[in-house]
Amino acid sequence: MTDALFTGLSALALYAGWRVFRVDSMVRASFWLMISFIAVGGIGLLLSAPYIGVATVFMMAVEMTVMVLFMVMFMMNPAGLNPMMMVHQHRFSIGVGVVAFAGMTAATLLTDLPSNPVAAGKAIVHDLGIELLGDSMLIFETAGVTLLATMVAAVILSARTGRFGDAVEGSVPPGLEPGGTPAGRVPEKSGGHHHGHGGHDHGSHGDGRSDHAHHHEGDGHDSGGHDHAGDKEKHA
Amino acid sequence: MTLASVLIVAAGLIGIGLYGALSQQSFVMLMMGLELIMNGALLAVLGFWSFALGGMPEGQLLAIVIMAVMAVEMAAGFALVVAVYRNRQADVIESLTTLKQ
Amino acid sequence: MSLAAFPFLAFFLALGAALVVVLDAVARAALAGAPAGPYLAGTFRHAAMRLSGQLVTTEAPDRANWRLAPAWYGALAAAGLAVVPFGEGMALIQLPTSIVLWGAVEALVVVVVFLHGWSPNAPFPLIGAYRYVATGLPVMLPSMFVLIGAALPARSLDVLAIVESQREMWNVVRQPLGLPLFLIVGLSLTLRGPMDYADSADLAGGSSAEDSGPARAMWQAARLAMLVAFSAMAATVFLGGYLGPLLPGPLWLALKTALVLELMVAATHLLPRMPVSRMVTFLWVVLLPVSFLHLLAAGLVAL
Known part of the structure; x- marks a missing residue:
């Protein structure tokens, strides 16, 4: 029973992970990624990690919702319902992926893996809680402070204006003549239209x-x- | 379900994620590749914790740290994407060539 | 409590949904000062019309997700109800972290509602879906604080332990802010009343604007099922669940669920509705700090 579930969930995790880079819509891609995470969460439950397994599902559902929002903000083809293929160095990447997988699999199979499984009836969640707020509190708190710092940094990075003027101040190269257009790459003026990629009929x-x-x-409405x-x- | 099978599935996820992170042109899809790599890492950690550590709580702590790293990666990554987009109207990796000059 | 539980859970959901239909009609009639009969008949006429109606489609939708969204919503409701214990040890899903599983269900509801609005590939549903994400995500935070607060006196993330911790005193007394906050979460989860930003009338039906015929009926049915599952959860976490004298546990849970359902229907029809932008401000600026204070108070009381 456990083996069958494990096989099914691993197949789902891998298939979903592969679909992430094969579907033609960003929204679908992020939800496939979520399914991959949910499958790993399910495997976590099988591996007798009830907290981590369920928390993965919970966290990833929220994270992927945020991701979808960003997709739609930044992608050409926002609703993502027409075909798209945006890849570079394709063969090289496939090679790297295959080599990484083969290498790690070989390492797994050739190593003499230790065996010391979780004892049945162990109070896993209780132990985790004691560990988090006991011996490893410093690590746990560091993670918390890091998250806080990330939030502050994210707000600063993405805010349009800062206290001392425009947030892009300093990141745009100075003009060739005083007050002229910035040197280097000129931003496109088309409001972020990148419909050219992929060569599909838009x-x-x-x-x-x-x-x-x-x-x-409806008819006869404002134009x-x-x-x-x-x-x-x-x-x- | 053995430790070896769990690790092989994790290796598969990491391989797919690596392919995605290297091959995708748009920032957001690249981040999805990174997330998939973290997914594989999470699975490997859970496998080791379950089969080889005898339920040591530190193993689960490592899984929680991985989740925190994923959250940080997402937040910082999206903030950078927003900043880059504001500055250069760019959403693909090819438009960032400043380091080449 | 394995295979026999499925028909029982389905029966529970159906009974609760029927009760909500009646309560909704009564509430509407009471607000209009008219007899309830015609309203109830109208509801059934409407449902029959939907079920026999034609399925209309849009241009280039994501058909699979569009058709499956009601099923996923209903499945989430069933999964949510499955962690609710109907008696001592009588929960279909028994996990040491079942309250976190309920949290995962709440988070996935946001995903499903977004998918339901995104998949028709049409403007109004998509706007509804965005609005829902904008309000649904901040609602997650008070929800988590409230659930953690409820888990504190039990010293466990297991719903069973949370019920057992209420033998002396129900959580609704110990943590007076918890139930109202959780009801707001429920309104958002079931797209009702003041928190109905996904399917609202000002968007001509929002995320279900393009739904037609049986598909729309299914979506409504899934919303009712989620409302019942949420109410059972609220009754379990705050009203002592199956605990009670004389009557058997499942009956007590059903009665308390019915009470929460009445509260939810009353909130649906009586509370005013805010524009989305003001609601988002309210959620972040008022509700989040309030729920944090609630958690602080719950922690101090539990000490």
């Missing part, structure tokens, strides 16, 4: 979407939405 998608907008606004849809087509 025009038809734009059309479909504008049709949809019409459908929802604001129509202009917007027109813009989209122009960019596409």
Whole structure:
């Protein structure tokens, strides 16, 4: 029973992990990643780690929701319902992945692994709690302080303006002549449209979407939405 | 279910994650690859804890530290992505070439 | 308590859902000052119309997720109910960390509602889904504080132990802020009343705006099932669950669940609704500190 569950969950974890980089939508990708994590959480339960297993599911559900939000903010093709393939150094990466897997598998199989399984009936969660707030409190608290520092750093990094002016101050190279455009790479002015990647036909998608907008606004409505849809087509 | 089988599954996850982190062009997909590597690491730690440490609570502590690392990676990573996007309107790795110059 | 438990849990969910339908009709009728009969008949007429209705689709949806979202929502409700003990040792899922499992269910609800709104590939559902993520994620934090607070006197993350710790005094007395905070979480989990930002009327149905026919009926049914599972959990964590004199444990739990259901329906119809932006501010600036104070108080009391 345990073996069958373990086989099923590992297959799910690996399959989901592989799908992450194969599906054409960022939203689907992050939810596949979540499924992979949930499967690992399930394996954790089988490995008699009830707290870590369930906490993985809980944490990853929240984390992947946040991830999806960011996907949609930054990706071209936000709803992610048209095909996309954005990879570089593809063969090299496959090679590295396979070599890493083969190396670690070989190491696993060739090593004489120690065996000292968890005793049945051990108060695992209780012991973990005592450990967290006992001997290892310093480590636990360090993790907490690190998280706090990360939060502060994230807010500082992502805030548009700081106390002493614009947050990008200093990260943009100075102009070639005083007050001129910054040297180096010029930011695109198109508001983050990267529809060129992948070489797929985005025009038809734009059309479909504008049709949809019409459908929802009804006829004889203010033309604001129509202009917007027109813009989209122009960019596409 | 043995320690070896758990470690092989973990190696598979790390391999897939490595492939993703190296091959994906967009920042967010790259971070997904990193997350998948952490997933494999988490599974390996749990396997060792369960089969080889006799239930030593420090092993679970390591798993919790891995989770904290994942959270830090996510938060810091997204903050950097936001900052880079604000500055350069870039969301793919190829547009960051400053270090080459 | 293994295979026999499944029909029992299904029966519990169905009974609770039927009760909510009646309560909702009564509440609507009472607010309108009219007899409840026509409202109830209207509900059933509406359901029959949905079930016999046609399935309409959008352009290029994520069909699998769209059709499966109600099933996942319902499955989460069932998983949530499975950790609730109906008597001493009578919980389908017995884990030393079952309250964390309930937390995982809550977090996955946000994912499922987002998927349900994202998958039709249409504007209104997507807006509903975003709104839900914006309000649903901050609601997670008070929820965790409240559940940790409830676990403190029990000194365990097991729901069974939490019930047993209430033999002397129910948690609702020991931690007066807990139940109201948890009810807000429940409103958000079941997309009801003041926390209904996903499926609200101002978005023409929000995340289910493009749902039609049986699919929409299924989504509504899954929402009712989640409401019942949440109420059973609230009754277990704050009202002593199956504990009570004379009557058998499951009956006590059913009665307390019905009480929480009434509170939830009353909150749905009586509490005012805020715009999303103001609600998000409220959640972060008011509710989060309040729940932290609640946890502090619960910890001091438990010491």
